[in-house]
Amino acid sequence: MENNQDKNRENLRMVRRLVVVIGSAFALIALVGIYLMADPELSLFNSYDSELTDVPQDSEAPENAEEDDWDKIENGVHVRTGFVDAPGMMETLQNCTNCHSAKLVIANRMNEERWIETIRWMQETQNLWDLGKNEEIIVDYLVTNYPPIDKGRRENLADIQWYELK
Structure with missing residues (x-):
């Protein structure tokens, strides 16, 4: 009986040592992961290859680029x-362009009621923040500049000069 207890104690010591070793390994992996996140240059997942891109490596913009290109009209x-x-x-x-393309906004021509419904839907289901006073400004902008287009059928052809095919 005492022999079984000794074996159990020895097994328990081995399990404890194994837990310490595994815990240390996880701690080391976590530490390396944190270091790689802090210094992305060392990351194995860094796919940036300076030789394959035309992006300037220095902090200055290219000589032909204007500083205000970002908001150029x-x-x-x-x-x-x-x-x-x-x-x-x-x-x-x-x-709007934090979550999706401006093209999506422009393509969805709606009236005021539909824009407000769409904003509520985005707030309820897509985690859109409360727009506050900006909501009225945004809806006015969209309704004014991108109103719904009532297309229907094409207009009838008028002033046609018919000719015979030979």
């Missing part, structure tokens, strides 16, 4: 997003 249109330059554009850009 040409012909009344925000170049980067395609939004019409009008009051409310920046609020719309800042709140």
